[in-house]
Amino acid sequence: MKNKSIVELLQRTTLKKTNKNYQRAVKTRKQRGYQWEDTVVKRFNNTKNWKAFRLGSPSTGLPDVLAVNTKESTIYSIEAKSGTSTSLAVPFDQIERCLQWTRTFDIYRKKQVLLAFKFLSKKRVGLRKYENRELREYFKIWDESLDITDCVCTYDGRFFVRSEGKRKEYKLKEAKMPFKTKQRHGVKD
Numbered sequence: 640m641k642n643k644s645i646v647e648l649l650q651r652t653t654l655k656k657t658n659k660n661y662q663r664a665v666k667t668r669k670q671r672g673y674q675w676e677d678t679v680v681k682r683f684n685n686t687k688n689w690k691a692f693r694l695g696s697p698s699t700g701l702p703d704v705l706a707v708n709t710k711e712s713t714i715y716s717i718e719a720k721s722g723t724s725t726s727l728a729v730p731f732d733q734i735e736r737c738l739q740w741t742r743t744f745d746i747y748r749k750k751q752v753l754l755a756f757k758f759l760s761k762k763r764v765g766l767r768k769y770e771n772r773e774l775r776e777y778f779k780i781w782d783e784s785l786d787i788t789d790c791v792c793t794y795d796g797r798f799f800v801r802s803e804g805k806r807k808e809y810k811l812k813e814a815k816m817p818f819k820t821k822q823r824h825g826v827k828d
Contacts, residue, residue: 675721675757676703682818689817702737704755708817712748715814716740719755723763725794727756731787738783752781753814756792757821776821778814785809 676693683691688710694701704717716737720727734752741750756777761769777796790800790809798811816822 675755676719678757679704679706679717679719679755682816682820686817700736702733702740702752705740707747712746714741714744714747714750715753716751717753717755719757720792721757721759723759723761723769725758725762726791727758728789728791729754731789734781734790735787737781738787751814752783754779754781754790754792754811758794762794774821778816778820778822779811780814782809782811 680691680693683689683704683706688708689706690708691704691706693704702716703719704715706715706717707713718729718733718737720729734754737752741752744750754777756775756779758772758775760772760774762772764770772794775794775796777792779792779798785800786802788801790798791806792798798809799806800809801807813822
């Protein structure tokens, strides 16, 4: 009887620690995401003729960032992803809502959805274990001829979409940003 209570106590303690670790990890991921969005906004706002806004949390159904240049009649709806892994995913619904926003603004001649990826200089290799690597950024232009689907960008800049239940590589164009970036132009052919 005593052994059973000790086992139950140990299981509850382990569960609490696991839950706290999970909550800490979620908070860290959210902070990284917010920082990347904030960086993108600041870069646009420090560039002549551009204004950018962070639109809020994912639950609001808005893109992460909206950037406009009225002089060049350009609007970007931006979904920003940042992390320490070797690939960063964008769910289909986030692309869909970015497309809806860019289509809403008829007044702009150039309307594009950008997927902004930042691979941090630390690569996660285990629980709280990292190794150093080069920081890389990619600003991909979503191709509206593609079916809206979940997609992934890899550390080397390769881009994959889910097509007919299979992962398929697709070459998205890199956006020429109006500010200085750590942008890489993907794998060489």
